[in-house]
Amino acid sequence: MTHAKRAGSVIATGLALTLTLAACGGGNNDDGAGGESSEQGAKGGIVTVYHASDFEHLDPARAFVTDTGMAGQLLYRTLTAFDWDAETKKVELVGDLADKWEKSADFKTWTFTLKDNLKYEDGSPITTKDIKYNVERSFSADLSEGAPYGKDYLDCKGYKGPYSPAGNNGGKGCTAIEVPDDKTIVFKLNQAVSEFDMTASMKIFAPTPQAKDTKTQYDNRVWSSGPYKVKSYTRNKTLVLERNTNWDQATDPLRTAMPDGFEFKFGDDEAIVDQRLIAGTGADANSLSFSPVQPQNLSKLTQANVKDRIIEGTDTCRRYIAFNQQKPLLKDQKLREALYYGFDKTAYLTARGGERLNKPVDSIVPESLEGYRKNPLEVPPTGDIEKAKAALAASSYKGEKLQLGASDATDISIKAAEAAQAAWKKIGVNVDIKKIPGDNYYSTQQNDASATDLVTAGWCPDWPSLSTIVPKVLGPDNTAPGKAAQNNYGRSTIGWDKMNEIPKIADQKEATNAWADVLDEAMAAYPLVPASADNSIYVIGGNLTNTSANSDIGGLPDLTKIALKKVG
Amino acid sequence: MTLGATEASPPDGGLPSEHIAETAEAKQIEGRSLGQIAWARLKKDKVALISATLILLIIAIAVLAPLIVKISGFPPDQPNFKDSNGNDLLDTQLGGIPAGGLFGSGMSSEHWLGVEPQNGRDVFARLVYGARASLLVALGGTVVAVVLGTVVGMVAGYFRGWVDALLSRVMDILLSFPTLLFILALTPVIADRAQSTFGIPDNNTLRMGVLIFVLGFFGWAYLARIVRGQTLSIREREFIDAARSLGAGPGYVIFRQILPNLIPTLLVYATLIIPTYITAEAALSFLGVGVKEPTASWGRMISDASNWYEGNPLYLFFPGAMLFITVLAFNLLGDSVRDALDPRAGRS
Numbered sequence: 070m071t072h073a074k075r076a077g078s079v080i081a082t083g084l085a086l087t088l089t090l091a092a093c094g095g096g097n098n099d100d101g102a103g104g105e106s107s108e109q110g111a112k113g114g115i116v117t118v119y120h121a122s123d124f125e126h127l128d129p130a131r132a133f134v135t136d137t138g139m140a141g142q143l144l145y146r147t148l149t150a151f152d153w154d155a156e157t158k159k160v161e162l163v164g165d166l167a168d169k170w171e172k173s174a175d176f177k178t179w180t181f182t183l184k185d186n187l188k189y190e191d192g193s194p195i196t197t198k199d200i201k202y203n204v205e206r207s208f209s210a211d212l213s214e215g216a217p218y219g220k221d222y223l224d225c226k227g228y229k230g231p232y233s234p235a236g237n238n239g240g241k242g243c244t245a246i247e248v249p250d251d252k253t254i255v256f257k258l259n260q261a262v263s264e265f266d267m268t269a270s271m272k273i274f275a276p277t278p279q280a281k282d283t284k285t286q287y288d289n290r291v292w293s294s295g296p297y298k299v300k301s302y303t304r305n306k307t308l309v310l311e312r313n314t315n316w317d318q319a320t321d322p323l324r325t326a327m328p329d330g331f332e333f334k335f336g337d338d339e340a341i342v343d344q345r346l347i348a349g350t351g352a353d354a355n356s357l358s359f360s361p362v363q364p365q366n367l368s369k370l371t372q373a374n375v376k377d378r379i380i381e382g383t384d385t386c387r388r389y390i391a392f393n394q395q396k397p398l399l400k401d402q403k404l405r406e407a408l409y410y411g412f413d414k415t416a417y418l419t420a421r422g423g424e425r426l427n428k429p430v431d432s433i434v435p436e437s438l439e440g441y442r443k444n445p446l447e448v449p450p451t452g453d454i455e456k457a458k459a460a461l462a463a464s465s466y467k468g469e470k471l472q473l474g475a476s477d478a479t480d481i482s483i484k485a486a487e488a489a490q491a492a493w494k495k496i497g498v499n500v501d502i503k504k505i506p507g508d509n510y511y512s513t514q515q516n517d518a519s520a521t522d523l524v525t526a527g528w529c530p531d532w533p534s535l536s537t538i539v540p541k542v543l544g545p546d547n548t549a550p551g552k553a554a555q556n557n558y559g560r561s562t563i564g565w566d567k568m569n570e571i572p573k574i575a576d577q578k579e580a581t582n583a584w585a586d587v588l589d590e591a592m593a594a595y596p597l598v599p600a601s602a603d604n605s606i607y608v609i610g611g612n613l614t615n616t617s618a619n620s621d622i623g624g625l626p627d628l629t630k631i632a633l634k635k636v637g
Numbered sequence: 638m639t640l641g642a643t644e645a646s647p648p649d650g651g652l653p654s655e656h657i658a659e660t661a662e663a664k665q666i667e668g669r670s671l672g673q674i675a676w677a678r679l680k681k682d683k684v685a686l687i688s689a690t691l692i693l694l695i696i697a698i699a700v701l702a703p704l705i706v707k708i709s710g711f712p713p714d715q716p717n718f719k720d721s722n723g724n725d726l727l728d729t730q731l732g733g734i735p736a737g738g739l740f741g742s743g744m745s746s747e748h749w750l751g752v753e754p755q756n757g758r759d760v761f762a763r764l765v766y767g768a769r770a771s772l773l774v775a776l777g778g779t780v781v782a783v784v785l786g787t788v789v790g791m792v793a794g795y796f797r798g799w800v801d802a803l804l805s806r807v808m809d810i811l812l813s814f815p816t817l818l819f820i821l822a823l824t825p826v827i828a829d830r831a832q833s834t835f836g837i838p839d840n841n842t843l844r845m846g847v848l849i850f851v852l853g854f855f856g857w858a859y860l861a862r863i864v865r866g867q868t869l870s871i872r873e874r875e876f877i878d879a880a881r882s883l884g885a886g887p888g889y890v891i892f893r894q895i896l897p898n899l900i901p902t903l904l905v906y907a908t909l910i911i912p913t914y915i916t917a918e919a920a921l922s923f924l925g926v927g928v929k930e931p932t933a934s935w936g937r938m939i940s941d942a943s944n945w946y947e948g949n950p951l952y953l954f955f956p957g958a959m960l961f962i963t964v965l966a967f968n969l970l971g972d973s974v975r976d977a978l979d980p981r982a983g984r985s
Contacts, residue, residue, distance in 0.1 A: 340944050364732025364755060365945045416716045420755045423729030470838060477925070480944065484755045487930050491716050491756070501840060502930045 110614040110632025116328045117610075118628070119342045119358040122478040122507030123305045123335040128287040129275035130206040131214040134511060135386070135529060135623025136359055141272050142324065142622075142629050143297045143310055143331060148181050148200065148254075148269035151532075152323050153627055155617035158382075162267060163322045166195065166276070166294070170269075176261040176575075181269065183252040188315040189278065190293040197254035199276035201246045205231045207273040208243065211285055214512060216271040216531065217541070217555060219243075220548055224259040232284065260572035267532035296326035305508065308333040325615070327632030335508075339363055339479060346608040347375055354612035355633055357626050360479065361605040364422030370606065380626060381606045382618025385435040386529035390473070390489060391559035391597040396522045398471065403464030404498075405595035408523070411457035412598045413492035414450045420488035421481055427601040433528060433542055434588065435602075440535040440581040444599070445589065457496040470501045474514060474521030478507025486525065515555050524558035526597075529623055535584035536572070543591045544568045561596035671901065671978070678977040685973030688966040695963055699768040706766070709749060711759035713766040714931045718757050720745065726752050733757075734948045742951035750955050754945050763933035764955055770922070770934040771963065774848045775914035781853025783907050786860030787899065791891050793861070794868025805865070811858035817920070820851050824926040827851070841929045848921065848928070852914050860906050867902055871895050901978040908971035912964040919960055935960045 124137050132141050142150075150165035164170070167181040187195040206212055207219045209230025225243035229235035238244065247255040262268060281292040290299055296318075297310035310331040318326065339360045345353045347369055362370065370379055390412070392405045399405060418427045430436075431444035471493075475486035483504065490500040503521050505513050513519045514526065531537040545565040546552040553560040564587040571587065574580040605624040609616050614634045619627035679685050698705065706712055717726055726743055728736040733755040735743025742751035742760075750760040793804035827847045831837040871877065872895065880894050921927040922936025930937075935956040942953035 363944065365734065365948060367730075367732040368734070368948055413716075415718065416756070419716075419718065419727055419729055419733045419757065422755070423727070423731070423733040425730050425732065470840065480941075481755075483930065488716060488756055490931055491714050491758075494714065501838070504925075 110327050110634055111636045112327050112632075113329050113636040114355060114633035115330045115332055116613065116628070116631060116633070117352065117356040118331060118333045118626075119337050119346075119356065119360070120333050120335050121337075121339055121360050122476075124288075124308075125508055125510075125512060126214050126288050127291050127308075128212065129215070129272040129277060129291065130203055130209075130212045131288065132272040133215045135625055138272070138622045139359075139619070139625045139628055140308075140333065141275070143295055144291055144299070145272070145275040145294045146187075146321070146323075147272060148274045149266050150270050150323050151267075151621050153617070153619045153621050153629065155615070155619075155627065155630070158620060160621040162270065165270075165321070165323055166200070167269070170266055172263075172265065176263045176265070177258045179256045179258070179265045179269075181254050181256075183254075184320050186317050186320055187294070188317070189276075190298040190313045190315055192315045193278075194251070195276050195294055196251040197248045198251065199278045200254055200274060201242060201248050202231065202279050202282070203275055203277040204246060204273050205237070205242045206277065206282070209284075213555060214515065216273045217546070218268045218271055218531075219273050220546075221540075222256075222258045222260065222262055222265070222268065224257045226259070231279075261575055262572070263577065264532055264534055264536075267534075271531065296321070296324050297331060300330070305335050307335065324629045325632065327615075327630075331628065340365070343608070346610065347372075349374065349378060349608070349611050354610040357607060357609040357613060357616070359625055361426070361603075361607055361624075364426060364481065367422070367425055367606075370608070375608060378609050378611055379606060380609060380616050380618045381604065382620050382624045383602070383604050384529060384618075384620045384622075384624035385438070385533075386527050386623055387430050387433045387435065387602055388525075388527040388600045389433055389597045390600060391524040391526055391557075391561075392595065393520055393522050393524055393558065393560055394562070394596065395517060395520070395560045396471075398466065398469055399522060401464050401466065402594055403460045404466045407457045407461035407464060407466070407496060408493060408498060409446075409457075409595040409598045410448060410453040410460060411493050411496035411498065412448075412489065412600070413452045413495075414600060416451070416488040416492055417485055418601050420484040421601060421603075426604055426606065428604065430599050430602045432588075432599050433597070434535060434538055434585075435530070438530065438533055438535070438538075440585045442585050442589065444592075446592070452492060454496060461497055466498065468497070468499055470499045471523055472503045472521040473500050473523040473525065474503045474505050474510075475525045476507045476510040477504035478510070482525065489523075514558055517560075520558065526556070526558045528556060535581055535588070539584045539588045539591075540568045543588070543596060559596035561591055561594065563591040563594050563596070675901070675974075675977040679973060682973045682977065684969050685977070688969040688973070691962060691966040692970060695768055695959075695966070696772065698765055699772045702765045702769055706762045709759070709761050709765075711748065711762050713758060713762040713933050715759070716757040717748070717752055717759060720747055727754065727757050731948075734945065740951050741949040743949075744951070751949075751951060753941070753952065754949060758931075760938075760952060760955060763938060764935075764959055766933040767935040767938060767956060767959070768963075770845070770928050770932060771915050771918055771936075771960070774845055774852065774918040774928075775911050777845070777849035778852030778856065778914045778917075779907055779910045781849060782856035782860060782910060783903055785853060785857035787864050787896070787903060789857065790861035790864025791868050791895055791899070794865040795872055795887060795891050795895065797869070801865070804861070808858040808861050808865075811855065812862075814855065816855045817917070820855060820917070820921065821924060821926060823851055824848065824921065841932050844927070844929050848918060852917055856910060856914070860903075860910070863902060863906065864899060867899055868895055871898050905971060905975040905978060908967060908974050912967035912971070915960070915964055915967070 124140060125134060126132050127137055129141060129145050146165045148167040149162055151160040152163045153160050166183055166187060168184040170179060170181040172179050183197060189195055204219045207215045208228050209232055223243055224245040228238055228243045231237040231242060245257040276294050278292060289302055293313045296313055296316040298313040300309040300311040302308045312329050340363055342358050343363050343366045346356060346358060369375060392399045392408055394400055414429045418429055421427050429450055434441045473486050473489060475482045486502045490502060493500050514524050528542050541554055541556050543557055543561045544554045546554045567587045571580055571583045574583055603624060605618050607618060607626050612634050613631060615630045615632050617627050618624050711717060720726055725736050727733045734741055735752050735754060738744040738751050744751040748759050752759060789804055793801040824847055828843060831843055837843055877890060877894055880890055918927060919936030922934040923940040927936055928934045938956035946953045
């Protein structure tokens with residue numbers, strides 16, 4: 070049961086990743102990867118990670134953005150996990166907490182068995198009961214930001230999470246999760262999911278002991294099952310991780326945990342961080358940043374003291390701008406059509422730092438993925454002004470201002486928003502830019518009351534399947550009628566019936582085709598405009614080794630195997 | 638230049654007769670008002686003439702911005718990626734820095750001051766339009782500060798007693814605020830509230846209004862103190878007693894008798910407040926709480942350009958130079974106006 074596949078973490082984009090994320094998965098990413106070092110490195114020392122804004126949610130029930138996808142690897146372990154190999158640039162699905170797993174013939178019952186000797190940071194044993202509890206937490210409306218797969222796939226309709234007022238279903242919790250003993254967990258699904266072992270790599274399948282749960286405050290102090298634990302966490306300033314001495318290397322195929330700790334520093338100006346990393350002196354030799362190199366510093370990457378300290382990588386994430394159909398104006402398909410054709414990809418990409426850091430895309434599906442289809446709507450890269458103007462003339466739009474939301478964590482996202490604004494101005498659509506704090510960006514856009522008209526967003530497939538893209542970006546949230554999925558920022562409603570039927574298709578190929586069909590159908594109503602994919606370039610400290618940009622997790626620098634060359 | 642006060646008196650309430658005797662040329666027999674005298678002095682001041690010309694020029698640029706940009710050919714918000722020969726203006730392999738031009742600025746016969754990195758907007762057009770934001774906010778803020786400061790100062794100085802005590806404490810409190818920090822924190826809050834509570838869209842008009850209001854609100858106290866002091870001394874003078882004994886009410890006395898005598902003071906302070914507000918607007922835009930994108934503002938140009946100063950120093954230089962020239966011109970003019978109105982305090 071080990072598929073060598075690329076998957077990806079999640080949302081990506083607004084923040085930390087914000088700038089980055091990159092393109093293309095598949096085979097064509099053999100550029101990149103200069104300066105990777107395979108020296109083993111020394112045990113000990115502290116790695117400093119600069120991050121433009123704080124994590125939205127470290128809580129494993131809520132973590133669903135690429136930055137927490139990476140940081141979470143250090144703090145908690147999931148049933149399965151994708152192991153990133155920097156040499157081959159491939160990921161492999163491995164058991165993290167789970168030793169082995171079995172599925173029933175109809176793919177609807179999955180049984181995972183834990184390894185021996187798994188311990189929390191206080192030395193107490195990790196049990197399947199706690200994994201069940203964390204999955205149940207993800208059903209709670211207060212912790213809704215996390216991966217939706219528990220709600221989507223588990224057969225416990227109407228369950229609302231373990232907290233009051235809904236209560237915990239009379240103590241039984243989600244009846245689709247059974248825990249026959251402390252080392253076994255059985256998931257009963259409402260549909261055939263042939264890749265549920267990949268689903269189990271989502272952070273919601275990490276253990277959280279009920280005794281340690283602080284509900285919405287759990288972000289601030291997650292209970293560690295991984296190689297590091299939280300030493301201190303000052304929101305928007307620093308997160309300091311120290312070694313979890315109860316973690317056992319022998320049980321962990323994924324992490325080498327060479328450094329003694331990590332220090333995340335939030336909110337430093339990216340331009341200053343770039344300067345420090347490019348200089349790379351003193352403590353910055355042990356530092357790296359989650360933000361890729363800023364466009365203005367690309368010309369410095371050829372300098373002698375920098376060129377060997379570069380890691381570069383693409384990913385399967387796709388950036389786009391969604392047109393929020395909850396807003397009366399954008400219910401008008403002709404206006405959306407005008408926005409779609411009026412969008413200038415070239416200008417947008419140039420504002421994001423040009424060809425070296427981005428490439429244009431025509432779909433939210435990565436080209437390398439089975440089921441990718443060339444966009445049937447042929448649009449030149451600079452937009453089709455004629456078509457856009459014609460559509461606008463046919464719409465009911467009368468010059469009203471539309472709000473375009475962009476994360477203020479990075480200069481580049483504001484610049485990109487200005488490029489989009491100028492392009493739409495050209496066809497006669499007035500757009501205002503609304504800056505939203507980076508550590509709150511996706512939460513704001515997921516909330517119907519605070520979402521903007523036009524939503525800058527990005528999506529990375531959770532594992533290589535259209536089922537982790539199409540229904541997430543364009544589909545329904547089946548817990549309530551008429552409710553759009555949390556990452557369906559356009560609140561598109563087309564094809565929902567079909568999306569709910571496709572999981573019943575047993576044949577993989579047929580299902581993929583069906584997803585591609587429904588994507589084409591939804592896209593014909595212009596719910597969003599695909600924009601770009603990133604090529605992330607990072608300058609890393611000279612004393613770091615085993616570094617690479619992990620294409621599987623939004624192209625971020627990989628922290629699971631990183632080490633210091635010299636300690637002391 | 639209407640400085641015709643009903644009672645000619647120098648700005649400090651000093652001795653009018655001596656003053657005039659000192660400066661008026663002996664052969665001229667007919668009396669001249671203080672305004673005429675000051676005007677005559679100002680006209681002889683070369684610094685004043687040069688700075689006034691510069692200011693008029695900048696105002697003309699701001700007012701005529703659409704016309705100027707029509708001549709230069711590129712609107713301020715339009716991205717330009719190719720020149721008329723089809724060559725790339727930006728180098729997309731190097732993050733979107735202008736390709737070519739003096740010091741990587743992209744200067745050419747088409748784009749006189751180059752183009753902006755990443756977004757390819759014409760720097761000249763943005764510089765011209767940036768003058769609008771700067772001047773509008775600075776002049777607006779000055780008007781608010783001067784009106785508030787004058788009214789409050791005169792009321793405090795005229796009525797004295799508990800009114801004065803109360804208003805003076807308010808001034809003290811305002812003066813002890815860390816103004817820039819306050820403005821920084823307040824501006825986004827006010828703009829947000831206006832939208833959520835009153836449904837006023839957070840557009841550029843609102844942003845400018847908030848900037849004007851906030852700058853004026855935190856700027857009036859200093860002026861009010863000075864006005865209060867002047868009012869205290871003017872109200873003791875004989876012509877005020879005369880007016881009062883003829884039955885004039887406080888409104889008449891304050892606005893018809895005292896206010897004209899304050900005008901020289903107000904003029905001096907207004908010309909000196911304007912440049913500080915221009916700087917403040919630039920600082921706020923630099924820090925991201927100024928006018929909204931894509932409106933051009935010198936402050937935000939400087940902020941954007943600071944990322945690129947190594948590859949493209951001219952992009953930082955142009956808005957910096959405009960800001961410098963404007964502020965310097967206003968400051969020098971302010972000094973000259975003060976000298977003209979009150980030669981004793983001035984340069985020799």
